[in-house]
Amino acid sequence: MQNATTKSLILATKLFATECEPALAWVSLLNLNESPILSNLLRLNGLTKAYPGVIANNAVSFDIGVGEIHALLGENGAGKSTLVKMIYGLVKPDSGEMEFLGQSFAPSEPRAARQSGVAMVFQHFSLFEALNVAENIALGMENPPRAKVLSQQIREVSAKYGLTIDPDRLVGDLSAGERQRVEIIRCLLQDPKLLIMDEPTSVLTPQEVETLFVTLRKLQSEGTSILYISHKLDEIRTLCERATVLRGGKVVGTCTPSQETAKSLAEMMVGAKLQTPKKAATELGQPLLKLENLSLQSKDPFGTSLRDISFILRAGEVLGIGGVAGNGQDELMLALSGEELVDANAISLKGEFIGQLGPTPRRLRGLLAAPEERLGHAAAPDMSLTENSLLTAFYRQRLGRRGFVNKQASENFTKAIIQQFDVRTPGITNTAKSLSGGNLQKFVVGREIVQNPTVFVVNQPTWGVDAAAAAAIRQALLELASNGAGVLVISQDLDELMEVSDNFAILAEGRLSKPQSAKGVTIEEIGLMMGGSEIA
Amino acid sequence: MDFSAISVVSLLATLMVAATPILLAAIGELVTEKSGVLNLGVEGMMIFGAICGFIAAVETGSPLIGFIAAAAGSAALSFLFAILTQYLLANQVASGLALTLFGLGLAALLGHQYTGIKPPSSPKLDLPILSDLPVVGPILFNHDYMIYFSILLVAGVWYFLKFTRKGLVLRAVGENHDAAHALGYKVIRIRILAIMFGGACAGLGGAYLSLIRVPQWTEGMTAGAGWIALAIVVFASWKPWRIILGAYLFGGVTILQLNLQAVGVDIPVSYLSMAPYLVTIIVLVIMSADRKRASLNAPASLGRIFHASN
Incomplete structure (x- = not known):
């Protein structure tokens, strides 16, 4: 039973x-x-x-x-x-x-x-990382009882609804699922x-x-x-x-x-018919990107350190990396983009060791990356689209000489992105923050794809993007792979990963499972892997 | 050199006097920063408090009224900063620096006719028996009331932040203003009150300088005490009791340096005067070397502008 x-x-x-x-x-x-x-x-x-x-x-x-x-x-x-x-x-x-x-x-x-x-559990958790569970819950209540009584109540409610949580723990140390429990308990205590x-x-x-x-x-x-x-x-x-x-x-x-x-x-x-992205069947080619026992100590006190990450990404392959946020995704992204340097030998691109190279040399060699946070990381909110495309494409696309910007070339480059990726914007002089989330995401992904990467790494390509834009972005990733590039997609959206990936691995607590074909995996298996248990 | 001329007892007693102005200013700034606001105008608020308190005390003959006027004056000055940063969304760093320059200038203007006057003296604690004890008496039981008040204030702030609902809300606002707003807390109102509390405390610190420590009015008499107070908040990693430690440590170095000068240590005076500031820099570097710890303790929304998006 x-x-x-x-x-x-x-x-x-x-x-x-x-x-x-x-x-x-x-x-x-x-x-x-x-x-x-x-x-x-x-x-x-x-x-x-x-x-x-x-x-x-x-x-x-x-x-x-x-x-x-x-x-x-x-x-x-x-x-x-x-x-x-x-x-x-x-x-x-x-x-x-x-x-x-x-x-x-x-x-x-x-x-x-x-x-x-009326009680509400927010999309972006409205929690305070430096406060403990009981304090967070007290903040959401009208007349919270004394600390001891409240802790007791929290234990009772969490037992009743199967929401295990310790009232004394700092919220910053909790997983996403546990944080949501805190929010729900906060609501439940008010009947x-x-x-x-x-x-x-x-x-x-x-x-x-x-x-x-x-x-x-x-x-x-x-x-x-x-x-x-x-x-x-x-x-x-x-x-x-x-x-x-x-x-x-x-x-x-x-x-x-x-x-x-x-x-x-x-x-x-x-309000329109939808088309599922399709990938032309291609043979996987030469290994392009190789990670060997990459470890990285996280600099964020609430971050996750990477431990012994190894995989091979081949030409024409889409490798999906799943897992719940906060299990090392951000750190992996930083290590791959070159924002955090690692052991020289830990990362190699077409046989060249690039672990000690920063973002610009990596870009010149063909490893391009689009981070998760659109505003503030992938794009500078208050700068125009042209300026934003200069930021990643200046060297690779030769948008200038001797430190001077070639205005014409950079504008043409930006226009090409906007046209190819159907970015809806009044013009190339508009600021990045004036674009809607979906349009900016198309711009950020498009900016890298237009530069014709050898390997493209993207974190959460369709996070908070509407269905039509998401389908367009996924289609673009698949086309990039069919043209012989290696694509690494880090995402929390399992449906998305199943849709685009050839191979598939899970990042849990800073460790990466062994990549396996995405064809035969079921949702339950993925779920178990995300919980940290290894599948043979 | 004759080190025996330095009396440990008087050293410790004067140390508390030297530390109290920065202690008061720092505990106020701690509350402001805990609410997520970085007010770099402490120096300006201190000197404005110094002259407000001085004028009020001289005109009324009551040091108590002087202190009240200092707190009120500096709170009013910090309200200016609050309007700029909370309603008009001005940059906090620039506004804070402007507040310092404005306070220094305004205080000089107001204090023009008050140089060279002696303010009414403040009463000292005089407990029978306790105050007459050898060693312990002069160190602990023979000070003016403000010193005891400053320690009580630290205890009060600690209790407020740790045990009261309002203190929890204040910390929450400093930690994540968007979440606090979503829960229905009045972020701007709470921050304005915290800024004004910080202003009032800085004013008390300034008045302590002009009414008790020096005691007279000279232009620019805070001489960087406000900046040290700011540093002490970081040194204390935003924990009230460590403010006392930091302030007394700094006060101690200042007094030791004066004493060393007095006994004629064979080092140029300028080096000795630099010492407290050098020590502060060194301590700050050591404190922030551990990035994890430093970023854990700092209020996460510190210095960020809050704009309710709906």
């Missing part, structure tokens, strides 16, 4: 869906029967919010039932965040009204929303009637996602409603009873996710 439960926990999300759908339907029926009068917990009516130049929400109306898990779907910029902020009292609507349990509801600040019973979750699973391993779903279902069975925001359509199909789809600030549809396919949901979000 015990064994059976554990097994069902690690079942793939899709399997879980078919198993649990009858149960879900039963639960919602039960709730409707028990409380027919209060079938609506929250009702939104014509909510509108405009910012200069853009209408974030345009007459949005829908309702959430008591004990319902309701999905809010939409691309980046569809207005999901603004809507949620209005419910949580962070933003005031320009017009429209809300009703909470039949009463007019207009929270002027988060405090008021929390008092009414919320409505729990808002903004992209809760983007940083979790599949096993952690299953644990989270068990918790959410338990909450639901106790009558708590959940507003669940996610890009991940399979999850929504598994978990949610109804979905409201936003596009361009408007509600474009309501549906029952379990009756839709992931593709039909995505097309509803985008």
Whole structure:
């Protein structure tokens, strides 16, 4: 029996869906029967919010039932965040009204929303790394009890919902999954009637996602409603009873996710047909990039040191590196780009040892990199697109001579990127920060690909990018590989890695598993690898 | 050279007097920095406090009113910095430097007619028996009230930051202002209050110089004490009790140097006067050598401008 439960926990999300759908339907029926009068917990009516130049929400109306898990779907910029902020009292609507349990509801600040019973788990964790778990939780409560009592309560709630956590640990030392538990416990201690979750699973391993779903279902069975925001359509199909789809600030549809396919949901979000990127079958060629026992001590006190990382990247190969954020991804990126120097022999490019070379010589030899953080690392926010392309392409593309910039050449280079990668921008003199996330990401990736790299390393190529732009970026990576370059993709998005990679490895606690073919791997296996256990 | 002329007892007693101005300024700056604001204007706020306190004490004849005026004056001056950096989103480093220059100039202007006047003297603690004890008496129980107040203030700040809800919120704001804002805390209001507390403390430190330590008014009399206070906050790695350690260490070096000069140590005076500052630099280098530890202790949002994006 015990064994059976554990097994069902690690079942793939899709399997879980078919198993649990009858149960879900039963639960919602039960709730409707028990409380027919209060079938609506929250009702939104014509909510509108405009910012200069853009209408974030345009007459949005829908309702959430008591004990319902309701999905809010939409691309980046569809207005999901603004809507949620209005419910949580962070933003005031320009017009429209809300009703909470039949009463007019207009929270002027988060405090008021929390008092009414609305709690929220944020997308980017709103935690304080230098404070401990109990202090973090106390900050999210209206009237926290004394430290000792609170620690006791935290232990009780975490035992009840299977969210193991030690109240005295520093949040900076916790994993992403543990941090999310802190956020959830913080919400649960206030007995919320409505729990808002903004992209809760983007940083979790599949096993952690299953644990989270068990918790959410338990909450639901106790009558708590959940507003669940996610890009991940399979999850929504598994978990949610109804979905409201936003596009361009408007509600474009309501549906029952379990009756839709992931593709039909995505097309509803985008409002157009989607094409899955395809790779032309190619033979893998010569080894291009070779790492041998690369170790790097992290300089970040909350970072992860790299230990004995070895792999070979061949021509025409896309090697995917998965794993939960904070397991050494940033450090690996720094070691490969040349921002952190390592043992000369640890990295070789076409047989030449380059571990002791900085970014510029590595670029000249054909190893180009695009880091995860678009603004501030990959691009300088306040500089124009031309200046930003100069920053990485000056030497490799010979955009200047004797230290002087060739204006014409650099502008042409920038225009080429914009054209090839369909970067939507008014012009090349616009600043990097004026671009939307998806467009800037296309620019950052395109800037390197146009330079014709021998080996291209990219970290989180489609993080926070909408579906259409993500597909375009993945397609570009695949084309680059078909043309004979080696591509290394570091990502937390498993679906993405399965889609683009030839071979696949997991980074866990600073160690890299042995790369294996991406063809035969299942999601469960990956999940176990992400947890740190090795697969033979 | 006759080292026996240096009396350890009077050395320790004067050490506390020399340390108190920087102790007061540093504990205020610690609270400001814990809220995530880097105010480099401590020197300017100190000297402005020195002249405000001096004028008020001379005109009313009461040192107590002098200290209150110093705290109020410097808090008002720091409010200027608060408006610039919190509402107008000006750069904190530039605004802080400007505040120092402004404070120095304004204090010189106000103090023009007050040079050479002696302020009313402050009462000293005089406990029967305790104050008359040999050795311990002069070191611990025979000071002016401000010295005891400064130590109580450090204890108060420690208790506030560690045990109270408001202290936790203040630390949270300094740690991650976006998260604090998302939880509904008033980042700007909290920071303004912290800046003004820092200003008031710097003012008290300045007034301690002009009313007790020196005691008279001379232009530029803080002579870099504000900068040392800033350094001590880093030295103390943002922990209140270590502020006392840092301030007394620095006070000790200053007094020792004066005493060495007095007994005629065969080193040019300039070297001795440099000593405290050199020691401060060396200690700071040692402290920050361990990058992990230094970045762990510094408030993560320190010096970053907060702009609510919604």
